[in-house]
Amino acid sequence: LPTHFVLPSGDAIPAIALGEFHLILHLHLPSPSSHNRTWQASKGEVGNAVKVALQSGYRHIDGAWIYRNEEEVGAAIKESGVPREELWLTSKLWNTFHAPEDIEPKLDETLRRLQTSYLDLYLIHWPIAFFPDEPQKIDYDLTNNPYPTWKKLEELVDKGKIRNIGVSNFNIRRLRNLTDNGLRYKPVINQVELNYFNPQPELVKWSKENGILLEAYSPLGSNKQVGESLNIPEVKGIAKQLGITPAQVLISWQAQRGTVVLPKSVTPSRIEENLQVFRLPTKLYEKLETAATSHKPQRVGDPSKAWGIDIFEDEV
Numbered sequence: 222l223p224t225h226f227v228l229p230s231g232d233a234i235p236a237i238a239l240g241e242f243h244l245i246l247h248l249h250l251p252s253p254s255s256h257n258r259t260w261q262a263s264k265g266e267v268g269n270a271v272k273v274a275l276q277s278g279y280r281h282i283d284g285a286w287i288y289r290n291e292e293e294v295g296a297a298i299k300e301s302g303v304p305r306e307e308l309w310l311t312s313k314l315w316n317t318f319h320a321p322e323d324i325e326p327k328l329d330e331t332l333r334r335l336q337t338s339y340l341d342l343y344l345i346h347w348p349i350a351f352f353p354d355e356p357q358k359i360d361y362d363l364t365n366n367p368y369p370t371w372k373k374l375e376e377l378v379d380k381g382k383i384r385n386i387g388v389s390n391f392n393i394r395r396l397r398n399l400t401d402n403g404l405r406y407k408p409v410i411n412q413v414e415l416n417y418f419n420p421q422p423e424l425v426k427w428s429k430e431n432g433i434l435l436e437a438y439s440p441l442g443s444n445k446q447v448g449e450s451l452n453i454p455e456v457k458g459i460a461k462q463l464g465i466t467p468a469q470v471l472i473s474w475q476a477q478r479g480t481v482v483l484p485k486s487v488t489p490s491r492i493e494e495n496l497q498v499f500r501l502p503t504k505l506y507e508k509l510e511t512a513a514t515s516h517k518p519q520r521v522g523d524p525s526k527a528w529g530i531d532i533f534e535d536e537v
């Protein structure tokens with residue numbers, strides 16, 4: 222299986238990353254106090270997961286400003302002693318900061334917290350812009366025309382603060398809407414939910430044809446559906462046949478589909494397990510692909526209702 226994918230910049234992005242815990246709560250933007258409490262509960266866990274991951278051989282950490290743990294991640298990386306140039310660090314621009322003048326200060330905050338001078342990849346976290354002072358109020362101008370945001374990101378590439386830029390949670394229409402502007406640097410990555418329940422075969426095909434690499438978040442169905450996904454008969458059958466675990470079957474299948482895979486775990490043994498991927502024999506790969514794409518797709522995470530905007534537009 223590919224251990225890396227090469228981007229137009231020539232940079233090689235490791236195929237498996239440690240995904241980080243972003244409690245689904247952030248999608249509903251609770252009051253600041255409850256937000257803090259939630260994060261305190263997981264304090265230390267993410268830093269520890271990062272340390273275990275780096276010791277196990279991971280070189281790719283997928284984070285975001287909104288996860289509110291970049292300081293902890295930065296400290297864990299520093300403690301690991303892994304040289305910066307061996308690492309692939311991704312972060313994401315939060316919805317509240319799409320206005321061009323807000324982007325660089327927020328990026329600088331991320332860089333400072335991660336204790337680095339550049340990111341390997343910076344993504345627009347959602348195709349939705351909020352007004353800065355009213356966190357859940359949608360700025361339709363910047364949402365419908367993301368070009369000013371993108372232009373600023375291009376400048377930050379020129380400045381050397383970001384090596385590659387991309388998007389997250391964009392459907393095909395929203396990507397076309399962005400790229401129709403004749404960009405200097407095209408989005409090279411789209412990070413989206415991809416798993417057995419929501420395998421998005423059309424998006425996978427279109428992205429391949431259009432030179433955009435997909436990254437799969439919630440590849441095991443997230444904490445909400447991981448139990449169910451490890452119990453899928455086809456997955457269990459293939460695991461037994463190959464002598465690997467159901468999680469390894471699901472992660473391997475997705476890497477074999479040609480996507481970067483971002484499994485999340487705070488459990489050391491699982492963190493190690495998730496990095497071991499195996500090429501599935503063609504017949505078994507096709508069996509799983511057919512099973513995954515023949516049921517009604519079901520998205521595990523969708524803040525459309527919470528935010529009052531149809532983000533995925535039925536995948537148009």
Ligand code: A2P
Binds near residue numbers: 440447486488
């Ligand atoms: P935990 O962090 O307690 O180890 P996803 O990557 O799809 O978002 O799924 C994350 C969920 O899957 C978490 O609840 C995580 O639990 C669990 N998980 C991650 N890796 C494995 C694994 N190899 N086996 C079983 N559960 C796993």
